[in-house]
Amino acid sequence: MPSDLTSAGLRDSILSLSLGSGAIIVVVLSAFLTWVLSKLVRGRAVWVIPFTVSPLISYSLYWLPFWMVADDLQARQWAVLFIIPWSIIGVGASGCVVILVRRLH
Numbered sequence: 001m002p003s004d005l006t007s008a009g010l011r012d013s014i015l016s017l018s019l020g021s022g023a024i025i026v027v028v029l030s031a032f033l034t035w036v037l038s039k040l041v042r043g044r045a046v047w048v049i050p051f052t053v054s055p056l057i058s059y060s061l062y063w064l065p066f067w068m069v070a071d072d073l074q075a076r077q078w079a080v081l082f083i084i085p086w087s088i089i090g091v092g093a094s095g096c097v098v099i100l101v102r103r104l105h
Contacts, residue, residue: 046098
């Protein structure tokens with residue numbers, strides 16, 4: 001089994017994410033989940049999706065390596081510097097998806 005598929009390999013891969021590469025992952029996941037959820041939710045409630053999905057994905061992506069191993073030495077100090085920008089870019093992408101889906105219907 002390749003080392004990247006082990007929990008240590010996955011943890012190291014996530015820890016090696018830069019601000020930009022993490023943002024790309026958040027944008028893709030947020031846009032996809034927003035598209036799926038916007039098919040299920042109608043009306044004005046659809047605008048809640050970008051503001052919940054993207055911050056949840058950003059938070060989870062940042063803390064996932066530390067959930068796998070109970071070692072968060074300085075992680076709390078750096079969390080804001082990653083989670084907030086990732087959330088903002090994810091909300092923007094998800095908002096674009098909501099606008100697109102609403103125009104297509």
